[in-house]
Amino acid sequence: MNRRIPGVLLLLLLAMSGSSCCWLFGNHYPPTPQVFHKPGCMSAVQRECRTPSGDWTLDLDYGYDAQGKLIAVRSRYFTFTGHDSATGEFLPTRCERAYDVAPDGKLTLVSEEIRDAKTGDPVKRSFHEPSVKHWMTFEQALRELQLERQHPPS
Numbered sequence: 001m002n003r004r005i006p007g008v009l010l011l012l013l014l015a016m017s018g019s020s021c022c023w024l025f026g027n028h029y030p031p032t033p034q035v036f037h038k039p040g041c042m043s044a045v046q047r048e049c050r051t052p053s054g055d056w057t058l059d060l061d062y063g064y065d066a067q068g069k070l071i072a073v074r075s076r077y078f079t080f081t082g083h084d085s086a087t088g089e090f091l092p093t094r095c096e097r098a099y100d101v102a103p104d105g106k107l108t109l110v111s112e113e114i115r116d117a118k119t120g121d122p123v124k125r126s127f128h129e130p131s132v133k134h135w136m137t138f139e140q141a142l143r144e145l146q147l148e149r150q151h152p153p154s
Contacts, residue, residue: 033145041066043138045145049130055080058130068138073099073107078117082125092117093125105136 037043042065049058056079063072075097082093095114099107116123135141 035141035145037138043068045135045138045141047135049132056128056130058132060132060134062135062141064138064141069103070101070105070134070136070138072101073134075099077127077129079127082114082117082123082127084123084125091123091125093123093127095127101136107134 033048034046035043036045042063044064045060045062047060047062049060050056056077058078059076061072061074062070065071075095077095077097078093080092081090083090093114094117095112097112098110100110101107114123114125115121135144
């Protein structure tokens with residue numbers, strides 16, 4: 001059974017799990033990406049993709065079940081080049097999406113909000129989105145990130 005758990009809720013649950021939770025971090029401080037894992041429970045990965053110029057950013061939250069299979073993805077995308085077809089202008093735009101993941105690995109869009117980045121108002125804009133290879137298992141995420149295990153600070 002594929003249970004939908006929002007990425008932020010999943011991360012909060014794992015962060016509150018206390019000392020029995022292992023933390024895994026990359027080489028950046030503050031830690032980016034962040035990985036939360038409690039053996040026998042769910043795991044979560046926060047991933048950031050950005051251009052050096054800051055033209056766009058993509059933040060991804062992955063949720064994995066106890067067997068390490070991807071069950072949910074949440075994305076937050078920001079770009080300065082959201083195209084408003086009514087005015088022809090390119091404007092700062094935010095897009096938030098949530099996906100469920102079927103047992104066969106297919107992502108299904110559950111919700112989408114596209115908003116003006118300055119006002120927060122809903123808008124209809126088009127924009128280029130980077131192609132991202134999603135990590136379908138927790139083990140794949142660990143391999144791709146080349147992370148080392150560390151215990152949480154006391």
